[in-house]
Amino acid sequence: MRPNTPYTPRDWDSHPPYIVPDYRSTLLRGPKKPLIPLPHSLSELTGPVFGHDVVGPLDHDLTRNGVVNAEPLGERIIVTGKVMDEAGRPVPHTLVELWQANAAGRYVHRWDQHAAPLDPNFFGGGRTMTDAEGRYRFITIKPGAYPWGNHHNAWRPNHIHFSLFGPSFVTRLVTQMYFPGDPLLAFDPIYQGIPESARERLVSRFSLDVTEPMMALGYEFDIVLRGPRATPIDED
Amino acid sequence: MPKQTPSQTVGPYFAYGLTPQPYGREGIADGRVVDRTLSGAALAGHRITVTGRVLDGAKAPVIDAMIEIWQADAQGRYAHPADGREASFHGFGRTGTDGEGAFRIETIKPGPVAGADARPQAPHLNVAVFARGMPNHAYTRVYFSDETAANEADMVLNLVGPDRRNTLVAMLEKTAGGPVYRFDIRLQGEDETVFFDA
Numbered sequence: 040m041r042p043n044t045p046y047t048p049r050d051w052d053s054h055p056p057y058i059v060p061d062y063r064s065t066l067l068r069g070p071k072k073p074l075i076p077l078p079h080s081l082s083e084l085t086g087p088v089f090g091h092d093v094v095g096p097l098d099h100d101l102t103r104n105g106v107v108n109a110e111p112l113g114e115r116i117i118v119t120g121k122v123m124d125e126a127g128r129p130v131p132h133t134l135v136e137l138w139q140a141n142a143a144g145r146y147v148h149r150w151d152q153h154a155a156p157l158d159p160n161f162f163g164g165g166r167t168m169t170d171a172e173g174r175y176r177f178i179t180i181k182p183g184a185y186p187w188g189n190h191h192n193a194w195r196p197n198h199i200h201f202s203l204f205g206p207s208f209v210t211r212l213v214t215q216m217y218f219p220g221d222p223l224l225a226f227d228p229i230y231q232g233i234p235e236s237a238r239e240r241l242v243s244r245f246s247l248d249v250t251e252p253m254m255a256l257g258y259e260f261d262i263v264l265r266g267p268r269a270t271p272i273d274e275d
Numbered sequence: 276m277p278k279q280t281p282s283q284t285v286g287p288y289f290a291y292g293l294t295p296q297p298y299g300r301e302g303i304a305d306g307r308v309v310d311r312t313l314s315g316a317a318l319a320g321h322r323i324t325v326t327g328r329v330l331d332g333a334k335a336p337v338i339d340a341m342i343e344i345w346q347a348d349a350q351g352r353y354a355h356p357a358d359g360r361e362a363s364f365h366g367f368g369r370t371g372t373d374g375e376g377a378f379r380i381e382t383i384k385p386g387p388v389a390g391a392d393a394r395p396q397a398p399h400l401n402v403a404v405f406a407r408g409m410p411n412h413a414y415t416r417v418y419f420s421d422e423t424a425a426n427e428a429d430m431v432l433n434l435v436g437p438d439r440r441n442t443l444v445a446m447l448e449k450t451a452g453g454p455v456y457r458f459d460i461r462l463q464g465e466d467e468t469v470f471f472d473a
């Protein structure tokens with residue numbers, strides 16, 4: 040791949056707008072003036088490169104990386120997928136960070152006041168690197184739904200927060216993975232803020248192939264980052 | 276062709292995942308773009324601090340924002356294969372805002388980097404802003420108030436109307452602890468910071 044090809048712009052038919060009226064905290068936090076298109080220089084064509092040294096041996100396994108004296112409670116799951124660009128080419132050796140609530144829908148975060156129990160054996164944060172084919176794999180506990188103050192009886196669907204870098208600072212992506220068939224998706228203004236044609240890309244697929252007998256249910260979640268604007272004719 | 280995965284907010288509870296030092300965990304960066312152990316001959320450049328607040332459209336502090344910095348070294352080199360030169364440090368920093376909406380980044384002043392027109396750009400930090408209530412992160416840049424001539428010639432600053440350029444320029448304050456650049460990020464409002472479709 041030619042290293043100095045500009046990246047495609049953010050596809051605003053895929054991303055939510057900055058201001059989603061039903062998601063109340065966007066109202067004062069979303070920029071209102073038009074974004075200024077930025078021609079790509081080395082400042083945009085480069086971005087942080089992380090090595091395996093930032094990832095510990097248990098970082099990908101949330102069922103073990105917070106253990107104090109027992110296994111965490113809840114339904115064990117495997118979450119795996121492929122990180123690729125818009126031409127379907129794998130994004131290898133890129134850092135994937137993730138964080139989530141525990142099985143009861145409670146975060147370790149010190150501001151989380153939800154009256155659901157903390158699990159002393161579950162931290163809820165992890166990270167891993169994609170392999171040469173752009174694949175990642177986490178072992179974790181299925182996160183619970185939790186209430187929030189956006190409107191009366193507001194509940195977030197089960198979700199896992201994901202953070203990715205890709206090859207440059209402009210391919211950066213923070214997103215959330217949801218679960219198939221979740222009835223709360225229809226009522227969640229964060230999910231519903233995504234253009235309708237793009238929403239389902241954030242819903243993972245249940246997979247019996249990924250599921251491990253007597254161990255954990257498997258979910259697949261592929262992630263597509265911005266790619267080089269021009270597809271090179273010759274690839275080596 | 277696969278389409279871009281939609282962005283979602285970091286939400287209010289990212290800290291233990293992305294800036295987890297207060298939770299007794301090591302993160303990938305902690306507000307220092309350069310490591311404290313790098314100094315003197317090992318690292319050329321002027322040590323600086325960039326600090327400011329993130330404010331919402333009602334001028335209230337945003338106490339659950341996260342700032343990421345990506346920058347070149349003092350010679351204008353990025354630690355990345357697309358640059359191809361060896362940079363003297365990694366160039367990435369990340370920090371959350373505190374109870375006053377404030378952030379603080381310790382780094383060195385970057386050197387000039389070639390622009391999209393191949394002419395040198397004024398020294399700048401590339402910035403991404405994340406927060407609860409931001410379905411997408413926002414890109415901006417930090418320029419430096421003591422680089423008047425370079426700023427006037429900068430291609431990107433010249434894409435911005437003269438009335439808004441100042442939102443991208445951090446103001447130098449000389450303090451006993453060294454040079455401090457003040458850079459507030461206003462997510463919305465009359466004096467909204469310039470954000471880029473980067």
Ligand SMILES: [Fe+3]
Nearest residue numbers: 195200286288
């Ligand atoms: Fe959440």
